[in-house]
Amino acid sequence: MSKAPATAQEVKEQVLWAAQEMLRSGLVEGTAGNLAARLPDGNAVVTPSSLDYLDMTLDDLVVCDLDGNVIEGHRSPTTEKALHLEALRLHPEINATMHCHAKHATMFALCRQGIPAVIEEFVVFVGGDVRCAEYRTTGTDELAHEVASHVGDRSAVLMANHGLFAVGKDPNQVLHVAHLVERTAEIIWGARMLGEIVPIPEEVNTTFQGYYRYGRTGKF
Numbered sequence: 001m002s003k004a005p006a007t008a009q010e011v012k013e014q015v016l017w018a019a020q021e022m023l024r025s026g027l028v029e030g031t032a033g034n035l036a037a038r039l040p041d042g043n044a045v046v047t048p049s050s051l052d053y054l055d056m057t058l059d060d061l062v063v064c065d066l067d068g069n070v071i072e073g074h075r076s077p078t079t080e081k082a083l084h085l086e087a088l089r090l091h092p093e094i095n096a097t098m099h100c101h102a103k104h105a106t107m108f109a110l111c112r113q114g115i116p117a118v119i120e121e122f123v124v125f126v127g128g129d130v131r132c133a134e135y136r137t138t139g140t141d142e143l144a145h146e147v148a149s150h151v152g153d154r155s156a157v158l159m160a161n162h163g164l165f166a167v168g169k170d171p172n173q174v175l176h177v178a179h180l181v182e183r184t185a186e187i188i189w190g191a192r193m194l195g196e197i198v199p200i201p202e203e204v205n206t207t208f209q210g211y212y213r214y215g216r217t218g219k220f
């Protein structure tokens with residue numbers, strides 16, 4: 001039996017939990033980073049701007065329509081609202097988005113290098129190499145468009161000179177993706193000091209990409 005879809009209240013609880021986990025697990029410092037998730041009625045719940053995650057309550061979350069109009073909430077929505085909403089608009093099969101400043105992933109973003117898919121589980125959950133999007137200024141519609149366009153066949157993209165953006169079916173999955181990308185970035189960074197990284201055979205990555213597509217769209 002499949003699980004009943006989450007209610008609006010449950011989605012908000014998941015967003016708050018994932019936001020606090022993002023801070024606790026070191027994916028961000030201070031009030032940096034932000035999250036969003038699609039609600040059952042098609043609107044989105046987003047984290048507020050500049051509020052300590054550990055003090056945040058459900059009442060601090062902000063509900064917007066996908067055009068960015070605030071529908072519910074007494075706080076200002078995250079300054080990266082446009083990025084989250086653009087990704088939810090462009091990709092109807094995803095329901096949650098996260099932006100964070102994961103340390104090793106950001107190292108790749110500074111050098112504008114992608115993170116190669118050289119660990120098996122990476123392709124299954126992320127879809128392949130994580131690309132680095134072109135630089136655009138934080139908080140702008142240009143950044144939203146550039147970054148969101150890269151998560152069509154991947155669940156993560158690097159934001160040049162800034163950090164990481166991840167997408168998933170729900171806030172828990174998006175947190176997992178962000179951790180997996182960060183962990184892989186750290187492993188690759190270290191492995192490169194040991195020697196040359198040997199890629200996974202191409203056909204293995206192609207098969208795993210099929211698993212990723214199935215997990216995301218229900219189709220091979």
Ligand SMILES: [Zn+2]
Binds near residue numbers: 033100
């Ligand atoms: Zn940021």
